[in-house]
Amino acid sequence: MIEVNGISKSFLVSKRPPGLAHAVKSLFRREYTVVEALQNISFTIGSGEIVGYIGPNGAGKSTTIKTMSGILVPDSGTCSIMGYTPWKDRVSYVKNIGVVFGQRSQLWWDVPVLDSFELLRDIYRIPPLEYRSTLALLVETLDLQALLHTPVRQLSLGQRMRCEIAASLLHSPSLLFLDEPTIGLDAVSKIAVRQFIKTINEEKGVTVILTTHDMNDIEALASRLLLIGKGKLLYDGTVQGLRSRYGSKSGAAEASQLQQASASTSEQGHSTGSLSIEDIVVQMYKEYAL
Amino acid sequence: MTLYFKYMLLLFKAQMEYRASFLLLVLGQCLTPFTVFTGLYFMFERFGDMKGWSFYEVLLCFAVTHMAFSITECFARGFDMFSSLVVSGDFDRLLVRPRGTIIQVLGSKFEFSRVGRLLLGAGVLIWAIMNLDIAWSPLKITALVLMEASGVIIFASIFILCASFSFWTVQGLEIANILTDGGREMTQYPLSIYHRRIQQFFTFIIPFGCANYLPLQYILGREENPIYAFLPLAGLLFLVPCLLIWQIGVRRYRSTGS
Numbered sequence: 001m002i003e004v005n006g007i008s009k010s011f012l013v014s015k016r017p018p019g020l021a022h023a024v025k026s027l028f029r030r031e032y033t034v035v036e037a038l039q040n041i042s043f044t045i046g047s048g049e050i051v052g053y054i055g056p057n058g059a060g061k062s063t064t065i066k067t068m069s070g071i072l073v074p075d076s077g078t079c080s081i082m083g084y085t086p087w088k089d090r091v092s093y094v095k096n097i098g099v100v101f102g103q104r105s106q107l108w109w110d111v112p113v114l115d116s117f118e119l120l121r122d123i124y125r126i127p128p129l130e131y132r133s134t135l136a137l138l139v140e141t142l143d144l145q146a147l148l149h150t151p152v153r154q155l156s157l158g159q160r161m162r163c164e165i166a167a168s169l170l171h172s173p174s175l176l177f178l179d180e181p182t183i184g185l186d187a188v189s190k191i192a193v194r195q196f197i198k199t200i201n202e203e204k205g206v207t208v209i210l211t212t213h214d215m216n217d218i219e220a221l222a223s224r225l226l227l228i229g230k231g232k233l234l235y236d237g238t239v240q241g242l243r244s245r246y247g248s249k250s251g252a253a254e255a256s257q258l259q260q261a262s263a264s265t266s267e268q269g270h271s272t273g274s275l276s277i278e279d280i281v282v283q284m285y286k287e288y289a290l
Numbered sequence: 291m292t293l294y295f296k297y298m299l300l301l302f303k304a305q306m307e308y309r310a311s312f313l314l315l316v317l318g319q320c321l322t323p324f325t326v327f328t329g330l331y332f333m334f335e336r337f338g339d340m341k342g343w344s345f346y347e348v349l350l351c352f353a354v355t356h357m358a359f360s361i362t363e364c365f366a367r368g369f370d371m372f373s374s375l376v377v378s379g380d381f382d383r384l385l386v387r388p389r390g391t392i393i394q395v396l397g398s399k400f401e402f403s404r405v406g407r408l409l410l411g412a413g414v415l416i417w418a419i420m421n422l423d424i425a426w427s428p429l430k431i432t433a434l435v436l437m438e439a440s441g442v443i444i445f446a447s448i449f450i451l452c453a454s455f456s457f458w459t460v461q462g463l464e465i466a467n468i469l470t471d472g473g474r475e476m477t478q479y480p481l482s483i484y485h486r487r488i489q490q491f492f493t494f495i496i497p498f499g500c501a502n503y504l505p506l507q508y509i510l511g512r513e514e515n516p517i518y519a520f521l522p523l524a525g526l527l528f529l530v531p532c533l534l535i536w537q538i539g540v541r542r543y544r545s546t547g548s
Binding site (some may be wrong): 073088091104108110115124 | 383
């Protein structure tokens with residue numbers, strides 16, 4: 001379904017030392033540094049998969065998502081999703097995808113949720129019958145009935161996120177990008193969101209690509225993991241594979257040290273003695289000096 | 291087009307959530323051009339006429355410009371405020387929706403409070419017409435409608451042009467206001483009062499003159515040639531390069547992600 005082949009992307013970032021003199025100088029001459037956001041990224045994702053896409057801040061996760069959703073054009077490489085090249089035929093491609101940016105709302109702030117949904121119906125040209133049945137299903141599975149007539153600004157973050165996800169599924173996309181969908185949510189909302197992602201994946205066969213910093217999301221949802229750091233793809237495989245490859249590799253002393261360090265801050269069970277996925281990821285970040 | 295009205299309806303509902311603030315804004319918008327208008331009134335009171343233009347003739351010019359500007363600000367505000375859309379990253383959201391960027395940006399914001407300025411402009415227009423001795427003909431009425439439409443198109447084109455700059459600079463350029471607010475301030479008076487270079491600029495580069503001053507000559511009976519009635523169509527010529535620059539900007543955005 002998705003074939004990404006050797007995608008690279010670099011940005012020019014203007015740099016400027018602090019201070020007024022430099023600020024004035026930068027008006028006339030700027031110095032740029034080239035940041036390699038993505039370097040030769042390749043992977044394929046099959047229909048119906050849930051793939052977790054992780055990496056530290058600034059690793060290139062969002063750039064990848066933006067490239068795959070057609071917002072950005074890469075410098076080189078090819079990408080074929082459902083037969084489309086995302087950054088060409090943008091309009092016909094984006095009909096087939098849903099995108100949730102966890103930190104940004106796609107709903108209209110001052111009007112009831114239902115009004116936003118209806119405008120999205122018109123934007124995506126969803127036939128009325130299809131709209132009604134999809135909406136009914138989403139309202140039921142996400143428990144939205146009580147929220148539909150509330151202005152978005154009055155919703156809690158958890159409620160809003162449920163509405164955001166519903167909004168991105170109204171046009172029944174076959175591919176869903178979730179960029180940090182559980183950021184800032186409380187435990188109950190997180191579990192509800194995870195549960196729902198699982199449901200639509202199993203029942204509607206929606207392929208899901210999910211970026212997150214919460215490893216519990218990954219463990220609960222994704223059978224497959226892509227790990228990116230400094231623009232390079234470092235790991236592509238199952239969660240178990242990651243565990244067996246990195247969990248035992250480095251010395252037990254370091255592992256237990258890590259465990260102790262994290263035991264005080266995180267509440268994950270270490271009673272079994274095996275490393276939590278969080279620890280493994282931390283260890284990987286260290287190993288690659290990210 | 292239907293989508294555009296749906297956007298409008300939704301944002302109107304949103305605006306109505308803040309009724310008191312809306313009403314105050316309408317009033318405020320009414321007052322700004324009113325002060326300009328009183329300034330004009332007292333100036334004519336003192337000096338009688340302006341390079342052969344009577345008070346009511348200038349008023350007609352003033353009203354046409356202010357109406358066109360307020361209509362544009364109301365409906366094309368999305369372009370006027372576009373840099374905030376880029377800064378906040380919400381432009382990404384528009385790109386993942388299966389519609390053109392122009393309609394979506396237009397639909398991203400409406401400034402309904404500009405109806406205050408529009409009403410004042412309309413009032414002044416009617417007052418000026420009632421006090422002017424114009425032999426109305428169908429062609430003259432057409433000219434007046436075209437003037438208004440052309441004014442809106444030119445102002446909207448400038449908004450689009452300025453919005454396109456934010457693809458390069460991220461922050462919108464304050465200098466762009468020279469064209470919008472400046473254009474409005476200049477063209478509320480007949481062009482003939484200005485220096486020849488300025489006249490040429492506002493006729494051949496930004497064709498405000500074609501939308502305002504020149505057809506007005508025809509309506510007031512100073513020019514007989516009916517071609518003057520159709521000069522406002524030149525506004526469309528200005529729109530084309532602006533749309534082109536917009537498209538280039540969108541392409542640049544997608545390859546830099548700034």
